[in-house]
Amino acid sequence: MPVVLARIDDRLVHGQVVIGWGRPLAVDLIVLVDAEVAASDWEQEIYRMAIPEGMDILFADSAAAADRLPAWDASQSRVLLLTGTIETMAELHAAVPEVIRRVNLGGLHHHPGRSERLPYVYLSDGELDTLRELERTGAVISAQNLPGTAPVGLQELG
Amino acid sequence: MTAVLRGVVAAHGEVAAGLVRAVEDISGIRGALVPVSNTDCDRGELERRIADAMANGPGIVFVDMPSGSCLFAALHDLRGWTGVRVVTGVNLAMLLDFVFHRELPVETAVARAVETGARSIVVR
Numbered sequence: 001m002p003v004v005l006a007r008i009d010d011r012l013v014h015g016q017v018v019i020g021w022g023r024p025l026a027v028d029l030i031v032l033v034d035a036e037v038a039a040s041d042w043e044q045e046i047y048r049m050a051i052p053e054g055m056d057i058l059f060a061d062s063a064a065a066a067d068r069l070p071a072w073d074a075s076q077s078r079v080l081l082l083t084g085t086i087e088t089m090a091e092l093h094a095a096v097p098e099v100i101r102r103v104n105l106g107g108l109h110h111h112p113g114r115s116e117r118l119p120y121v122y123l124s125d126g127e128l129d130t131l132r133e134l135e136r137t138g139a140v141i142s143a144q145n146l147p148g149t150a151p152v153g154l155q156e157l158g
Numbered sequence: 159m160t161a162v163l164r165g166v167v168a169a170h171g172e173v174a175a176g177l178v179r180a181v182e183d184i185s186g187i188r189g190a191l192v193p194v195s196n197t198d199c200d201r202g203e204l205e206r207r208i209a210d211a212m213a214n215g216p217g218i219v220f221v222d223m224p225s226g227s228c229l230f231a232a233l234h235d236l237r238g239w240t241g242v243r244v245v246t247g248v249n250l251a252m253l254l255d256f257v258f259h260r261e262l263p264v265e266t267a268v269a270r271a272v273e274t275g276a277r278s279i280v281v282r
Contacts, residue, residue, distance in 0.1 A: 010200035010201060011200060011201050011204075011227045012201065012230075013230075014226050014227040014230070015170070015223070015225075015226045015227070018225075042237075043234075046229075046230050046233050046234070047230070049224070049225045049229070050225035050226060050230075084201075107200070108200075109198060109199050109200035109203065110198065110199070110200075110203070111200070119198065120198075
């Protein structure tokens with residue numbers, strides 16, 4: 001079963017991910033790709049608290065995730081791949097573009113230098129350029145915070 | 159003398175503001191609880207909102223869900239605090255108990271609040 005959702009969300013694991021997407025997509029494995037969390041047993045313990053019965057979570061940095069993504073993509077698990085930053089997702093796409101075919105912008109919140117594109121998506125011009133490059137190299141990118149909301153294509157974000 | 163405890167309510171959307179307003183309306187005690195919403199912010203900003211509201215404590219952070227962004231942010235902040243506890247499953251009964259017992263030691267106040275909150279859940 002392929003990766004059923006590749007999502008960028010700066011809140012990482014939270015209700016929209018586990019419940020909002022996890023249930024309708026019948027996700028049984030969340031792969032959280034974040035170097036800080038991958039290096040911290042304490043942070044991993046916190047995020048495990050959010051995982052319901054019947055779902056598992058793995059933690060990896062981008063290099064380890066890139067190595068294992070083809071295996072996850074070929075496994076029987078329904079995988080939700082989650083990163084907190086555009087840069088991490090871009091690294092994964094560069095390493096295994098055949099797995100990262102579609103990218104969901106789920107939550108990128110306000111920071112200095114970013115401007116609002118949607119209420120849940122703030123991007124700097126540089127980040128927008130990175131996303132355009134991702135799309136140019138084969139990924140289909142859309143913003144959609146929950147399955148019930150309409151996806152918004154990258155070209156509509158700026 | 160024990161410092162008066164601070165109370166922070168961190169929850170999704172407008173839940174915290176509504177609970178705090180209700181506590182104030184019922185108890186007449188204002189300013190004992192600070193509401194924090196997770197709306198429109200990332201993890202770092204939510205941690206800052208909770209930390210600013212707690213102001214190093216001592217006190218209790220009441221969060222809505224036993225998992226999720228509010229709990230994670232509060233637990234992240236908790237590493238830098240002493241005399242602060244985090245309680246999940248906030249409800250009106252536990253908050254009302256808390257605002258009347260803010261001069262107790264934090265461990266006593268948190269035990270009371272949790273017991274009161276749990277006792278308020280009944281099926282008839």
